[in-house]
Every structure is written in structure tokens, then in C-alpha cells.
Amino acid sequence: MKKKRFVLLLDDVWEKVNLKQIGVPHPTTENKCKIVFTTRSREVCSHMGVHHPTEVELLREPDAWDLFKRKVGENTLGRHVDIRGLAKKLANSCHGLPLALNVIGETMASKTTVGEWEHAIRALSSSSTTSEIRAVKDDILPVFKYSYDDLSSDGVKSCFRYCALFPAGSALKKVDLIDYWICEKLLGINRSRQSATERGHAIINELVRTSLLRNVDDSGQYVKMYTVVHKMASWVATDLGKDKEKRVVHANKAELRQLPNVTNWRRVRRMLLMNTGIAMLSGSPDCSRLTTLLLQQNRNLVGISGDFFMKMPNIGVLNLSSTNLKQLPKELSDLISLRFLDLSSTQIETLPDGLQKLKKLLHLNLERTSRLRSVAGISRVPLLRVLKLRSSKCLTDVETVKELNSLKHLEVITIDVSSTSALKELFKYNKLANSVQRLCVVEAKRNFGLSTTDGLIDLTIRSCSTLEVEVQTSSSCLTFRYLSTVSISSCADLTELTWLLFAPNLTVLKLRGLNKLQEIMNKKTAAPQLQGEATLQKLETLELSDLPILKQIYWSALPFPCLKSIKVRSCPKLIRLPLDSKSCDLKKTFVIKYNDKNWIKRIEWKDPATQARFKSCCLKVNLLYLLYIYIYIYIYIVITDS
Known part of the structure; x- marks a missing residue:
């Protein structure tokens, strides 16, 4: 050669x-x-x-249909008037995967009755792994299992099998998935949370690289598993279909109003009952091997009997989020192995009785608990690493901060603070302050400083009428190195936000109702070493609304390599944007949205080349449409929180 x-x-x-x-x-x-x-x-x-x-890439719908149609053949498609429509539905369930389209199309070429096609659709969309669709089991599953067998370790395989617990095609938040893995001890026992989290992301990346998971969008926050891959995951998770009661999964079944029928509860290792019609959990199923119980999004669930948890000694993960529970039975303390408890978006009013007896509890989520007003006694959960309190009614005071500081293993906290004194108390304790990942400061009456918050990811400041943020920095100038989302609204006396230069990884910035804000970043007050093209390198979304005297975002043009959208509403004096003819990557989707047609006419572009570059990216948004969207989002949030 x-x-x-x-x-x-x-x-x-x-x-x-x-x-x-x-x-x-x-x-x-x-x-x-x-x-x-x-x-x-x-x-x-x-x-x-x-x-x-x-x-x-996955095949687009028209291309997928063309491939599937060729494999099935016009002779079969023409045998009955309904078969073509059913064939399109079956092709869509393959999600553009060529292998699935090929194998299933070839299998269905001999199916000439409507009943056979309807049966195939039901079989592929169900959780069954029997021989209803022989092609899926005999041809597709072994091919994907080769990918599974080639994974780098048994630990990675265990994490992949865990993903089969969730409905096919559902978006799985990476951080939530990793938290489950940590508390199921799939990522090792003696790792620090940071080390375990890094290992979790490495495993997800491996599963994405081998096409067993796919990223949902460009944000990189979610992954999902397509139907045929989910079939294989379910297959291997149940010992190649030989032990189907090893996992019990029922999702989106409003007709399910009680525990499903299980022949032998002792065989069940993991169970998900999500978005069902169950209102009460009672009885005492003997689930001695159960390690994960996911009961989220059961809106009708109002009660759990005391004996329900009695025979579940090995549960490590319990999710009761987005249910209507107002209290939990004191027998919760029987869950001696519990490491993860999610009570977010529930109606609980006090910490559960017996919580202090959960000596192994590592992760407690109480976010969006609109009736919870106190976490007094939380220090009696000694090993707690993660405590989430954002958007609960538990506004943190000085005494609460002191109690939180006594949790010596705490590594992550999300919290709302309305007292300036409590905020100052929080920043007195370096370890506690560095554990804060999401912070909401609401209705603070005096100026406050933000300092030593190395772990902060998400910051919301709302209705702080006399606010001036005083940033205390070290020589490293990386005070907010992990901060990615900032939302500030209704702060009447805020004049500039130059301190955001200390957030090199900022991706989302939302500003609303800041009546005295003249410029977002001020050149005179900016540290010289923080000025230049590196500013806002990671910014993806910029939203500005109701800023009556805002004149400047930044004093010169910036590259904005990641910027996807600028949204401007009611900012009449903002007539210059920090853009030039080289700003933004227009190969990706980029848009400038505005509501006032006269505003875009007043924009003073840097030069004709800049105007030409961005003219086609400008999009006027109807205010009524925006109002409709805001109302829809508000109603959705209210329903979710209730």
C-alpha cells in the first residue's frame, strides 16, 4: 500500500x-x-x-423517517391506511438513532396489521424488556451492552445502572444525579464532597463520550438517556431481565393510587414512584434491601403512616420533594442508614421529629418550604454536609448562623438572609461563609459587605433599599471565582456594580428596578488588573429592565465570546452597547431583544461595521407577550411551590 x-x-x-x-x-x-x-x-x-x-448527530425527523421508511418498505406501509401514521410514531420513538431505526424498521417490515404496529409502539414505550419487540432485545440491546461492558470500571457501570431508575428521555440534572450517587456510596466512602463531585462529573463525561448519555442542551447542566439505551440500562440493572423486581419504576401514572403489586418486596433494591395519584402511604412492606426510594412530584401525597418505614433499614436516599406532606412520622428515625433526604417544595412547618437520630444524614434539602419558619435544632445532625434552605420561610437570624457554624462537616449551604447583622455574623466564620453556594439577601436595611465567599455560585439581592455592596478582596482578586449567576432587583440606591469584575466566571446577569444605577461597571473604581478583554468572558445572558438612568454597561467594547442574548426593557438612556465588529460569536445563536422600537433607533453603534454585524440580531418583543410569559411562569412557580 x-x-x-x-x-x-x-x-x-x-x-x-x-x-x-x-x-x-x-x-x-x-x-x-x-x-x-x-x-x-x-x-x-x-x-x-x-x-x-x-x-x-442524531438524524433529524425527516431524515429519520426516510431511513425508517426504506427499511419498512412501501409494500408494508401501504397495507392499511393507518399503518403509515403508526410507523411515523414508531420512528419518532427511536429519537433519530440510526441503529434503532435500522433494526426496528427491518423487524417491522413483516408486520402488516394495525394491531401489530400498535403492539410494537406500546412495547417500545413501556418499561418491559421481554420479547414484545424481539429486535430491541436481540439486536439493539447487545450492541449497546458492548458500550456498557467497555466502561472503565464497575463503579462507572453502577452509576450508569442507577440512571435506569428514571423515565426514559427525562432530563436529569447532573448535580442531583451526583448527589444520589454520593449518598448511595457509588463514588466511594471516604472521599470529600469536592472529590466525590469531581469523580461524579468525570463519570458523566465518560457516559456522554460513549453515547450512553447525551447532553440535553448547551448549558451542560442536564443529561438524558434515550429510549433504546434506557431499555438496555433497565435490562442490565435487572440482571439481564432475570430479576425484574430488583427495581420498581412507576412514573406519570395518575391512576396509581396505592403501592404497586410486588411479589417479593425483599428483592426490591431501588424504587421510583413519581407523579402518581397516591395520597397515602401505609402498611409496612418488607424492603430490607431497598437503598433508594424516590417519591417526588406526587402532588396528592398528604400522609405517610408510622409503620411505612419500619422495615427499610438500608435506605440511603429518600426524595419526598414536591408533595403535599405537612409532616413526617416520627418513625423516620428508623431509617438508620439515611444519608440523603429531600423535602423541598413540601408543606412541612417544622423539622421532622426524629431528625436528630439520623446520625448518618449527609444531605438535607429544605428549599421552597413555604411554611418552614425555623431550623432550630439542626446542629443535632452532626455529619450534615449539605443543607439547602433557599426560598424557604426560614429567614436566617444571628442565632441560626451560630447554630449552623456548629455543623463542623458542613460543605454546602443555600440560604436566605434579611438581617444585616446575620449577614455580618455569617461572614465572621470563614469556613461557613465559604460553604455558601446560593445566597439571597432580601430587604436588608443597611449597607453590607460581601467577602470570603469563595464557594458562592448564585447570588440574589432583592429589595435592599439602602444597599451599597462593599467588596473586601484579597490580593488574588478571585473573591467570586465560582460565581455564575447574579440577580439584583428593587435596590433603590445602587449606583454601580464594578465589584462584578471579581466574578470571572459570571454567566448570567439580571438587573431590574435599580433607579439610581448609572453604569454597571465604572472605570475609575475598577482595579487596573481586572480591566481588559478578559472581562465577562463567560457571560451568556444579560437582562436589563426598568433601569431609568442606566447609561453604560462597560466603558469599551468587549469580545463576549459566550454571549447568547441581551434583553433590554425600559432603559431609555442606554444608547451604547459594549460591542464592536468582532464581538460575540455569531455562528451561534445571538439575539438582542428589546420592547421599545424607538430605543433601537437611538443606539449609537461604534461604527458602521458593528451596526451591520448586529442589525440582523435585533428583535422587538411584544410587551403583551412578555406579560403573558411572566404570568405563566408565576403561575407555574406558585403551583410548584404549593
């Missing part, structure tokens, strides 16, 4: 191919040879020297 020009095609490569060893010359520009290979592993790409592989 040394003297020949060639194109070598290698399909489904799972390990590095030593080209020299098999007598294939390395392709160069001189010999004009090409080697093309397909793989489901990015590691293989790296080992083969390909650092920028071309990812094969």
Missing part, C-alpha cells in the same frame, strides 16, 4: 488500531491517503491521534 493512494474505512472501532503493525502507511498530505473510522468512544479518537472528531 506504500505506493498507492487509498481510503481506508474502519467501522465501530473500540480500541487503538496500530496501523504500522498491520502494514498501513500513515496518511499524509504527500501520499494523499485517508483513513476514516467510526467509534462510540472519544478515548479511541484521542489514541488514534484525532483531537477534533466529527460527531455524528
Whole structure:
């Protein structure tokens, strides 16, 4: 082959191919040879020297239908007037995966009755892994299982199997998934939370690289598993279908009003009952092997009997979020292995009785508990690492801060503070302050300082009429190095926000109702080492509304390589944007939204090239439409919180 020009095609490569060893010359520009290979592993790409592989996207709906139609054949599609419509529905359930479209299409080519097609659709969309669709089991599942078998460790495989507990196609928040894994001890026992979290992200990245999970969008916060992959995950999670009661999953079944029928509760390892019609959980099922019980989004659930938890000694993860529970039975203390408890968006008014007996509890979520007014006694949960209190009625006072500081293992806290004295008390304790990830300061009556908040990710400041933020920084100038989201509203005396220069990873900035804000960043007060093109490098979303005297965002043009949208509403004096002809990556979606047609006419662009670059990105948004959206979001939040 040394003297020949060639194109070598290698399909489904799972390990590095030593080209020299098999007598294939390395392709160069001189010999004009090409080697093309397909793989489901990015590691293989790296080992083969390909650092920028071309990812094969899922087929779009028209292309997927064309492929499926070819495999089924017009003869079958024309056998009955309803078959074509059913075929499109079945093709859509393959989510653009060519392998699934090929195999299922070939299988259905011989199905000529409406009943057979309806049966196939039910079988593919159900959680069953029997032989209703033989192609899924006999052809597709083994192919995906090869990807599973090739995962780097048993720990990664365990984490993947855990994903099968959730409905196919549902968006799974990465941080929530990792928290489950931590508290199920799938990421090791003696790791720090930071180390375990890093390991969790590495595992998710491996599952994405091997196409067993897919990112939902560009935010990188969510992943999902498509139906056929979910089939395989369920298959391996139940010992290749031999032990189906190992996991019990019922989601989006309003007709389910009591515990499902299970032949042997002792076999159940993990159970999800989500968005069902269950109103009361009673009885005492013998679930001695149960380690995860997910009961979230059961809006009708108002009570749990005292004996329900009696025979569940090994539960490590319990999720009761978004239910109508007002209290929990004192027998909760029987869950001696519990490490994760989620009570967010419930109606509880006090901390559960027996909480202090949960000596292994690591993670407690009480966010959006609109009736919870105190967490007094929380210090009696000694090993607590994560405590989430944002958007609860439990506004933190000085005594609460002191009690929180006594939790020596606390690594993450989300909290609302309305007292300036409580905020100052919080910042007195460096370890506690650095544990704050999400902070909401509401109705603070005096100026306050933000300092030593190295762990802060999300900051909300609301209705602080006399607020001036005083940033106390170290020489490193990385006070807010993890801060990604800032929302400030209804702060009447705020004049500038130059301190945001200390947040190099800021991605979302929302400002509303700041009547004295003249400029977001002031050149005179900015530290010289923080000025320049590196400013706001990660910013993706900028929303400005009801800022009557705002004149300037930044004093010069910025590159904004990640910026996706600027939204401007009722900012009449803002006539210059920090953009030039090289700002923003217009290959990606970018839009400037505004509500006043005269505002866009008043904009003073830096030069004609800048105006030409961004003119097509400007979009007027109807105020009535915005009002409709705001009302819809408000109603959704109210319903969710109730």
C-alpha cells in the first residue's frame, strides 16, 4: 500500500488500531491517503491521534423517517391506511438513532396489521424488556451492552445502572444525579464532597463520550438517556431481565393510587414512584434491601403512616420533594442508614421529629418550604454536609448562623438572609461563609459587605433599599471565582456594580428596578488588573429592565465570546452597547431583544461595521407577550411551590 493512494474505512472501532503493525502507511498530505473510522468512544479518537472528531448527530425527523421508511418498505406501509401514521410514531420513538431505526424498521417490515404496529409502539414505550419487540432485545440491546461492558470500571457501570431508575428521555440534572450517587456510596466512602463531585462529573463525561448519555442542551447542566439505551440500562440493572423486581419504576401514572403489586418486596433494591395519584402511604412492606426510594412530584401525597418505614433499614436516599406532606412520622428515625433526604417544595412547618437520630444524614434539602419558619435544632445532625434552605420561610437570624457554624462537616449551604447583622455574623466564620453556594439577601436595611465567599455560585439581592455592596478582596482578586449567576432587583440606591469584575466566571446577569444605577461597571473604581478583554468572558445572558438612568454597561467594547442574548426593557438612556465588529460569536445563536422600537433607533453603534454585524440580531418583543410569559411562569412557580 506504500505506493498507492487509498481510503481506508474502519467501522465501530473500540480500541487503538496500530496501523504500522498491520502494514498501513500513515496518511499524509504527500501520499494523499485517508483513513476514516467510526467509534462510540472519544478515548479511541484521542489514541488514534484525532483531537477534533466529527460527531455524528442524531438524524433529524425527516431524515429519520426516510431511513425508517426504506427499511419498512412501501409494500408494508401501504397495507392499511393507518399503518403509515403508526410507523411515523414508531420512528419518532427511536429519537433519530440510526441503529434503532435500522433494526426496528427491518423487524417491522413483516408486520402488516394495525394491531401489530400498535403492539410494537406500546412495547417500545413501556418499561418491559421481554420479547414484545424481539429486535430491541436481540439486536439493539447487545450492541449497546458492548458500550456498557467497555466502561472503565464497575463503579462507572453502577452509576450508569442507577440512571435506569428514571423515565426514559427525562432530563436529569447532573448535580442531583451526583448527589444520589454520593449518598448511595457509588463514588466511594471516604472521599470529600469536592472529590466525590469531581469523580461524579468525570463519570458523566465518560457516559456522554460513549453515547450512553447525551447532553440535553448547551448549558451542560442536564443529561438524558434515550429510549433504546434506557431499555438496555433497565435490562442490565435487572440482571439481564432475570430479576425484574430488583427495581420498581412507576412514573406519570395518575391512576396509581396505592403501592404497586410486588411479589417479593425483599428483592426490591431501588424504587421510583413519581407523579402518581397516591395520597397515602401505609402498611409496612418488607424492603430490607431497598437503598433508594424516590417519591417526588406526587402532588396528592398528604400522609405517610408510622409503620411505612419500619422495615427499610438500608435506605440511603429518600426524595419526598414536591408533595403535599405537612409532616413526617416520627418513625423516620428508623431509617438508620439515611444519608440523603429531600423535602423541598413540601408543606412541612417544622423539622421532622426524629431528625436528630439520623446520625448518618449527609444531605438535607429544605428549599421552597413555604411554611418552614425555623431550623432550630439542626446542629443535632452532626455529619450534615449539605443543607439547602433557599426560598424557604426560614429567614436566617444571628442565632441560626451560630447554630449552623456548629455543623463542623458542613460543605454546602443555600440560604436566605434579611438581617444585616446575620449577614455580618455569617461572614465572621470563614469556613461557613465559604460553604455558601446560593445566597439571597432580601430587604436588608443597611449597607453590607460581601467577602470570603469563595464557594458562592448564585447570588440574589432583592429589595435592599439602602444597599451599597462593599467588596473586601484579597490580593488574588478571585473573591467570586465560582460565581455564575447574579440577580439584583428593587435596590433603590445602587449606583454601580464594578465589584462584578471579581466574578470571572459570571454567566448570567439580571438587573431590574435599580433607579439610581448609572453604569454597571465604572472605570475609575475598577482595579487596573481586572480591566481588559478578559472581562465577562463567560457571560451568556444579560437582562436589563426598568433601569431609568442606566447609561453604560462597560466603558469599551468587549469580545463576549459566550454571549447568547441581551434583553433590554425600559432603559431609555442606554444608547451604547459594549460591542464592536468582532464581538460575540455569531455562528451561534445571538439575539438582542428589546420592547421599545424607538430605543433601537437611538443606539449609537461604534461604527458602521458593528451596526451591520448586529442589525440582523435585533428583535422587538411584544410587551403583551412578555406579560403573558411572566404570568405563566408565576403561575407555574406558585403551583410548584404549593
